[in-house]
Amino acid sequence: MGNNLCYQTGERSSLFPQLLLKYEMGNCEIVLTAGPVENEDVECLVIPTDSEYTNIKQNDRPNFKQVYEKCVFVAGNKKRKSQILAIVIDKNFSIKNDDGENEKQTIYATVQEALRLAEQKLMKSIGFPVFQSKDYTTSATIMLMAIKLSLTEQKIKSLKRIAITLDHIEQVSSFKWVFQQVFKGSEQMKHSRTYSSSINTQIDSIDIIQSKVKSNTKEETP
Numbered sequence: 001m002g003n004n005l006c007y008q009t010g011e012r013s014s015l016f017p018q019l020l021l022k023y024e025m026g027n028c029e030i031v032l033t034a035g036p037v038e039n040e041d042v043e044c045l046v047i048p049t050d051s052e053y054t055n056i057k058q059n060d061r062p063n064f065k066q067v068y069e070k071c072v073f074v075a076g077n078k079k080r081k082s083q084i085l086a087i088v089i090d091k092n093f094s095i096k097n098d099d100g101e102n103e104k105q106t107i108y109a110t111v112q113e114a115l116r117l118a119e120q121k122l123m124k125s126i127g128f129p130v131f132q133s134k135d136y137t138t139s140a141t142i143m144l145m146a147i148k149l150s151l152t153e154q155k156i157k158s159l160k161r162i163a164i165t166l167d168h169i170e171q172v173s174s175f176k177w178v179f180q181q182v183f184k185g186s187e188q189m190k191h192s193r194t195y196s197s198s199i200n201t202q203i204d205s206i207d208i209i210q211s212k213v214k215s216n217t218k219e220e221t222p
Contacts, residue, residue, distance in 0.1 A: 015039050017165050020176060023183040025151045030144075030162050030178050034172060037165040038120075040127035044082040046114050048129060050089050070110045070115050082123065084114045086182050086186035088131050104142050107131045111146035118159060140178035148182055
């Protein structure tokens with residue numbers, strides 16, 4: 001088991017992710033859960049992969065390669081939920097400098113693209129695993145800010161539930177603190193010295209990341 005999260009319900013181990021935090025924006029709720037992401041109560045799961053889809057079963061792989069986009073939708077069937085394959089672990093998107101700006105841009109752009117794609121496919125709910133970055137505070141900030149800005153800047157009507165599911169105990173404290181900061185304001189965090197400085201630094205950098213992502217998107221458009 002290692003450091004994987006495991007929850008006990010009575011004498012039985014719960015296989016379903018447990019709710020940690022929830023916040024509502026308009027008609028959409030954003031939830032932070034912990035447990036097996038594949039059991040998340042959503043219509044569509046985001047699956048991190050590479051450009052060759054090497055971690056995806058052969059029968060589930062799309063029959064084409066992505067050129068500019070980082071996400072591809074795979075419709076569900078009786079045996080599994082719909083999936084969005086997200087290219088976030090490809091060598092082409094690895095960290096190329098000390099501050100990991102390329103990696104941050106990739107995570108930010110991929111989260112927003114996955115949300116747009118789910119909205120286009122009229123999905124009611126979507127679940128994300130943790131997109132790994134250099135540390136969990138960075139991962140949490142980029143992912144949660146990408147979700148928040150998608151909901152405020154895009155016309156999201158179909159999606160009613162967006163979940164991020166944690167699967168390691170080390171992720172919990174960082175993601176909970178960042179979630180509260182991003183969605184509930186910094187007032188309750190001002191006395192904390194543990195994460196607030198790092199979180200505020202990351203949030204301050206979102207405008208730069210957002211600008212670069214938009215610029216890259218325009219350059220990639222054929």
